[in-house]
Amino acid sequence: MIHTEREMWNSQVDRIKVAIIGTGNIGADLCERMLLDPEFEVVSLIGRRSNSPGLMRFKGRIKYLMSEGIEDLRKIISEVDGVFDATSAHAHFTHWEIAKSAEKWMIDLTPSKIGTPIVPQLINELPFMSMHGAGSQNFSMVSCGGQSGAPLAYALSNNSQNILKLELSSSIAALSAGTATRDNIDQYIDSTENLLSKVSGAPQVKTILVLNPSEPPVMMRTTVTLEAESIDLEEARVQLNDIVKEVKKYVPGYEVAVQPYSPKPGLVSATVKVRGAGYFLPSYAGNLDIINAAAVQTAKIHTTKSRLVRKDK
Amino acid sequence: MRMKNFYDVTLRDGNHAIRHSLSPDFVKRYCSTASESDVWAVEVGHGNGLGASSYLVGESKYSDYELLEAARNSLNLGGPKLAVHTIPGFATVKRDLIPAIDLGVEIFRVATHVSEASVAKRHIEYLANKEVIVHGVLMMSHMIDIRGLIHQIKLMESYGATAIILMDSAGYFLPVDVEDRVKAIKLETEVSLGFHAHNNLGVAVSNAETAIKFGAEIIDGASMGFGAGAGNAQLENILATRLRLGDEIDIAPYLRMSLLVEEGFMDNLPRTTSSSTQSGLSGVFSGYAPQVKQISAELGLDVNILWDELGKRKLVAGQESMIREVAQDLMNL
Numbered sequence: 001m002i003h004t005e006r007e008m009w010n011s012q013v014d015r016i017k018v019a020i021i022g023t024g025n026i027g028a029d030l031c032e033r034m035l036l037d038p039e040f041e042v043v044s045l046i047g048r049r050s051n052s053p054g055l056m057r058f059k060g061r062i063k064y065l066m067s068e069g070i071e072d073l074r075k076i077i078s079e080v081d082g083v084f085d086a087t088s089a090h091a092h093f094t095h096w097e098i099a100k101s102a103e104k105w106m107i108d109l110t111p112s113k114i115g116t117p118i119v120p121q122l123i124n125e126l127p128f129m130s131m132h133g134a135g136s137q138n139f140s141m142v143s144c145g146g147q148s149g150a151p152l153a154y155a156l157s158n159n160s161q162n163i164l165k166l167e168l169s170s171s172i173a174a175l176s177a178g179t180a181t182r183d184n185i186d187q188y189i190d191s192t193e194n195l196l197s198k199v200s201g202a203p204q205v206k207t208i209l210v211l212n213p214s215e216p217p218v219m220m221r222t223t224v225t226l227e228a229e230s231i232d233l234e235e236a237r238v239q240l241n242d243i244v245k246e247v248k249k250y251v252p253g254y255e256v257a258v259q260p261y262s263p264k265p266g267l268v269s270a271t272v273k274v275r276g277a278g279y280f281l282p283s284y285a286g287n288l289d290i291i292n293a294a295a296v297q298t299a300k301i302h303t304t305k306s307r308l309v310r311k312d313k
Numbered sequence: 314m315r316m317k318n319f320y321d322v323t324l325r326d327g328n329h330a331i332r333h334s335l336s337p338d339f340v341k342r343y344c345s346t347a348s349e350s351d352v353w354a355v356e357v358g359h360g361n362g363l364g365a366s367s368y369l370v371g372e373s374k375y376s377d378y379e380l381l382e383a384a385r386n387s388l389n390l391g392g393p394k395l396a397v398h399t400i401p402g403f404a405t406v407k408r409d410l411i412p413a414i415d416l417g418v419e420i421f422r423v424a425t426h427v428s429e430a431s432v433a434k435r436h437i438e439y440l441a442n443k444e445v446i447v448h449g450v451l452m453m454s455h456m457i458d459i460r461g462l463i464h465q466i467k468l469m470e471s472y473g474a475t476a477i478i479l480m481d482s483a484g485y486f487l488p489v490d491v492e493d494r495v496k497a498i499k500l501e502t503e504v505s506l507g508f509h510a511h512n513n514l515g516v517a518v519s520n521a522e523t524a525i526k527f528g529a530e531i532i533d534g535a536s537m538g539f540g541a542g543a544g545n546a547q548l549e550n551i552l553a554t555r556l557r558l559g560d561e562i563d564i565a566p567y568l569r570m571s572l573l574v575e576e577g578f579m580d581n582l583p584r585t586t587s588s589s590t591q592s593g594l595s596g597v598f599s600g601y602a603p604q605v606k607q608i609s610a611e612l613g614l615d616v617n618i619l620w621d622e623l624g625k626r627k628l629v630a631g632q633e634s635m636i637r638e639v640a641q642d643l644m645n646l
Contacts, residue, residue, distance in 0.1 A: 169369045171632050174429055182432045186405040206367055209402040213428045213456075214627035223634040225368040257638050267368065271634055 015041040016303050019076050021069070021095060022086030023047035023054025025178060026109055029280040030084055030292050031058060036279070039300060044076045070094055077102040081303070084295055085110060088180065089187065096138055103136045105302055107295045111187040115140035117195045119150040120297040121247050126154075128198050131302055132309075139298050143188050144287035145170040145207060145222060146195040147294045148254070148274050151247055152224040155240035156260065156268055157200035160228035166202035167225045168192065171210040173217035176285040185209060202226070217284035221257060225269040233268060236260045240270060250297040251290050252277060317555075318353035318531045320507065321548060323574060324384070325398055327539030329360035329600050330581045334374040337383035343536075343573055344387035350566035352548075353531070354394040354420050357384045360541060360600060361631070362424065363397050363413060364404035369633050370600070377409070378416060385417045396420035398450065401436050402631070410436065414443055422478060423469075424450035426629045427457045430468040441473025448507070448531075449474035452630055455485040455596055459497045466504055476505035476531060481520065482600075482630060484513025484543055484593040488523040495527040507531030510546040512538055513593025515585050517546035522554050536567070537574040537582055542592060542599025544583030547571075591617040595624025604633050608640050618643065 016039055020027050023045060034040040044064035047055045055065050066072035070091075073083070077098055082105035085095050089112035096114055099106040108115045115138030116129060123129045131137070141147065149168040157163055181188065192207040212218045237260050247254045253275030260270040274286030281288050324343060328335045340357060347355050357380050359365045359373045366373035373380075377397075384395055395418050404410065410421065421440050423433045433449060440447035449469030454462060466477045479494065491508065498506055508524035510517035510533070521532050534548030549567045556562045575582065583589075592602065597620055605623070609616040622639055 167368050169367070169631075169634060171635070174426075177432075179431070182429075183435055185401050185432060186407065186435070189402075189405055190407075208367060208369055208631065210629065210631035211402070211426065211429050211432060212627075212629050212632065213426065214629075221635065221638075223369070227368075258634075258641070263368075269368065269634075271638060 015039060016082070016299060017041045017043050017080045018082055018084060018299065019044040019046060019073065019080045020084045020086060021046045021073055023052050024086065025281055026288060026292060027086040028054045028057060029288060030086060030295065031062070032279040033292060033296055035061060037296065043080050044072070046072045046076070070098070073098050077104060080104065082106060082299060089184070100136050105136055106138045107298055108138060108140045109291060109295055111143060111184055111191045113140060113191050113194065114138055117142045117146070117198065118294070118298050119147060120250060120294050120301060121151055121243060122154055122199065123301060126199060131305055137302070139302070141291050141295050141298070142195045143192045144172070144220065144291050145188070145192045145209060147290045148220065148222040148272055148287070149192070149224050150195060150199050151243045152222065152240065152270055152272060153196050153200045153226070155243055156224060156226045156236050156270065157202065159232040159236040159239060160226060160230065160268070162229035163200060163202045163226060165204040165227045166196055166200045167206045167208070168196055168222060169208035169210065170220060170222040170287070171212050171218065172220045172287045173284045174211040174213035175217050176281070176287055177211050200226070217282070219284060220274040220286040221271055223269060223271040225263070225267060227267050229266070231262070231268045233260055233262060236268060244272070251293045253283070253286055253289065317525055319548065319552070320396070320531050320533045321347060321352045321355045321393070321535065322509070322533050322545060323535040323539045323548070323570070324380070325356040325358050325362070326360060326535055326541055326545055327574070328358070329541035330539055330544070330583050331578060332603060333359050333366065333371045335380060337375055337379045339577055340380050340383040341387045343570065344384045346566060346570050346573060348387070348389040348392040350393070350570065351563065352393050354396040355384065355388065356396040356398055356422070357381055358397050361400060361403060363399040364409035365400065370631065378412065381413065381416050381418060394419040394446070396422065398422050398424055399436070400424045400631070401432050406436060406439050410440065414445060418445065420446045420448065422448045422450045423474070424452050424480070427451040427454045427465060428461060430465040433469060434472045437469065437472035437474050447474055448476045448478060450478045450480055452480045453482045453598060454479040455481060455483060455490070456627070459494060462494060463498060463501050466498060466502060470502070470504055476507055478507030478509055478531060478533070480509040481511055482598050483596045484511030484517070484589070484599055485596045486510070486520055487514070487516060488519045491520045491523040492527055495524050495529055499528045505530045507533065509533035511540065511593070511599050512543040512545065512583070512585055513589045513599065517544070518550045518554060521546040521551045525555070536571040539574050539578065540583060540599070542583065542602045543585040543589035588616050588620070591620045595620045597623045597628065598630045600630060601633065601636060604636050608636055612640050612644055614640055614644055
């Protein structure tokens with residue numbers, strides 16, 4: 001019964017039609033996630049090898065399984081509302097050109113830094129995360145450290161006066177860090193620091209990433225520490241817990257591991273941990289889960305806004 | 314003729330013992346004295362290396378560059394080489410490695426946790442194309458079997474590292490463990506090998522000597538053992554051992570270096586204590602000692618129970634922020 005109702009509902013609303021480019025861990029997880037989400041229709045998954053395991057996995061489940069990369073993106077672009085790019089920073093430049101000229105939105109899961117950095121929960125709080133809803137826009141998901149740490153950075157900095165410095169350190173399961181993460185560790189640090197300085201306004205920011213190989217794999221943990229002239233610890237706690245409740249709506253495994261405390265006068269620190277939802281990736285890969293959850297959430301928010309814009313017209 | 318390359322980590326690992334407060338003035342005095350010795354290299358900086366000053370692992374009182382500049386100006390040209398330790402994830406090429414090259418650093422040791430050599434690929438490749446010596450460091454090397462160790466060594470070599478240093482960061486090894494590893498590596502690779510000991514179980518000098526005996530080319534030591542946790546292999550004692558075994562060594566400058574440290578840091582000289590013995594047995598990173606001591610005192614928790622639990626959870630270097638979480642779990646807070 002429920003099944004039929006859902007199908008009825010589906011036929012009544014406009015589903016968000018998307019293409020995913022990139023068939024690695026991130027692309028496959030995104031695909032599984034959106035296939036289960038009635039708000040989306042995954043029109044196409046695009047890879048570069050017809051026999052890649054990422055593509056084979058979705059045989060018979062997606063309208064267009066394609067393997068010619070950029071050429072296929074050109075072919076399919078008119079049939080979708082937007083594109084998720086799960087390839088590399090280098091390839092993203094070309095992909096974005098195609099989406100832009102077709103006036104489609106794009107969600108960038110690479111560390112290219114082209115797009116507007118977005119943390120879904122903070123869109124309404126921070127003007128730089130502008131989502132105007134009109135035309136074509138590129139949204140950057142920044143990094144897993146950025147997605148997990150920005151809510152912390154926001155709650156702590158929002159309750160501090162005269163911030164001097166902010167630091168984010170994450171530890172992730174080594175198994176969840178593929179070649180791309182390892183090769184791009186400097187870009188990861190750079191783009192995360194860029195987001196943090198925008199979110200907190202701190203004149204000095206630092207990002208640290210540690211890979212932990214222990215078995216069973218560890219959950220992702222992110223600690224943010226902030227130095228300021230004065231800090232309202234109680235308010236920071238209240239606000240952090242409010243934000244975490246909201247983030248949990250799209251990342252159920254997001255939780256506070258260490259509540260804000262003051263390690264010494266002038267400093268405040270707190271830690272969150274992230275358990276993955278386990279769509280395609282194992283649950284220890286909370287770092288990959290949070291960036292994909294943010295990508296999907298961003299697409300939904302943008303679509304809602306752009307539909308409102310269209311109605312206004 | 315020096316037979317081995319003795320590598321002095323006093324001004325880097327020793328920084329752990331004084332919460333990274335080493336001053337340019339001390340660096341100058343030490344480097345001037347080291348220039349009278351035949352030590353191959355002097356490593357300088359924050360205990361966790363370039364760019365590591367942070368709330369997480371401790372803030373440096375003086376910047377990397379103040380310390381490196383002091384060292385550069387005091388080391389004779391043609392004398393001991395200026396070296397740094399650097400960990401990808403803390404340091405980046407642009408922010409840390411390039412300025413260090415410009416400052417005249419001659420040896421870069423790019424370090425990762427023992428099973429994660431591939432994180433160092435880009436940094437090693439970058440440095441291999443510059444006019445500097447680049448070595449790879451495998452930290453916490455007790456946390457992998459010998460087969461895995463050899464695989465990681467070959468990875469680092471393939472990126473362009475011209476020597477690989479095994480760090481016994483937890484001070485867990487016995488001489489027989491060192492013998493097994495050095496022998497196996499020498500049998501299966503052509504790599505120049507270094508060894509870096511910690512003294513948690515009181516066998517650091519024996520471990521260093523064992524590494525020499527079985528063919529390691531680079532031996533780390535610190536004057537007065539000045540280093541993290543229970544400290545490093547005491548440099549002057551490694552040399553004294555070599556002297557007794559017949560090497561031609563002028564030990565006098567090493568004794569003067571040792572005296573500088575002894576007099577300069579009387580209250581902070583590392584020792585093998587009950588706590589460091591437990592940390593060694595638990596196989597936990599030596600650099601955690603100050604935080605473990607502080608947090609267990611703050612929460613009223615037995616320090617050895619905390620070490621034991623950190624060992625069970627297999628923490629790696631750089632996870633200082635988890636010490637509090639683990640302690641709180643133990644206290645059911």
